[in-house]
Amino acid sequence: MDQLLKMQWLSDLVTTTLAAVGVDLSTPWGGSLHFFVYDTVKIVLLLCVMIFVISFIQSYFPPERSRTLIGRFRGFWANAVGALLGTVTPFCSCSSIPLFIGFTRAGLPLGVTFSFLISSPMVDLGSIVLIMSIFGLPAAVAYTAVGLAIAIVGGSVIEKLGLEDQVAEFVRGGGPSDEEMLSMTKRDRLVYARGETGSTFKKVFPYILVGVAVGALIHNWIPQEFIEPVLGGGNPFAVVLATLAGAPIYADTFGAIPIAEALYLKGVGLGTVLAFMMSVTTISIPSLTMLSRVVKPKLLVVFIGVCLVGMTISGYLFNAVQPLLG
Secondary structure: OOOOOHHHHHHHHHHHHHHHHHHHOOHHHHHHHHHHHHHHHHHHHHHHHHHHHHHOOOOOOOHHHHHHEEEEEEEEHHHHHHHHHHHHOOOOOOHHHHHHHHHOOOOOOHHHHHHHHHHHOOHHHHHHHHHHHHHOOHHHHHHHHHHHHHHHHHHHHHHHOOHHHOOHHHHHHOOOOOOHHHHOOHHHHHHHHHHHHHHHHHHHHOOOOOOOHHHHHHHHHHHHHHHHHHHHHOOHHHHHHHHHOOOOOOOOHHHHHHHHHHHHOOOHHHHHHHHHHHHHHHHOHHHHHHHHEEEOOHHHOOOOOOOHHHHHHHHHHHHHHHHHHH
């Protein structure tokens, strides 16, 4: 676990290299530099491997085929399928919106499309691997289960409220054809996966750098005495504050995890950290700005409210069971 997922070998290599060039790792600057280099390289390696594998698999399930599969289900199971589909799409909250539009245009139930929209940026295979590498397998499993639950329940609530008239008119219509993707050879799919990996890397790398930099700042410069009163277990509103604080930030899981790791190492409760991660990845201001052009204000407010309530409840639940998660 430590060597393969947590990449302890990489941490040791960075330590040796920095020490060889005269960096004092016992100082805040040295510790920050080690954190920045190690986490950046680790996340980029995991990102590229996971995105390549996921994109290759995804090439067999383009939007049209996915819509056909989901159309066979109704009610709770349809929302569950929408949420599960989100876990195999390595998209940030902004990148998920075009697929959300495509699903809506195909006539899928509104609740199903929102289950996908919540799940896609919040829970994916790459994030599961990263969370497992930092917080352990039980925390990764619990995070995935809770993320799927929020997506399913959130989509079901939106479906029950009957808000179909709150979708912008231009969204409705025929979806794009994916005949070319379905006719790909295995070589074509490998080329496609490589292209998606490169494209995704270019898109998220700046956010990885920013996220790791913020994480290094928190980990090595902000005293624990400052963090604990605000987000520590002694503050009953820590989860609420973390959820609200994460909402304005725009990052995918790969950018949010370094910040979460730094907060966790400063003594912040696991539930508070994971609620922060969920908020950062799912309801960022850029994605909400894009979504506001697709749905009307009433539906947008419901979407934000469902996410915030689900994340807050989950955060307190995680904190309560943290001793069991290790």
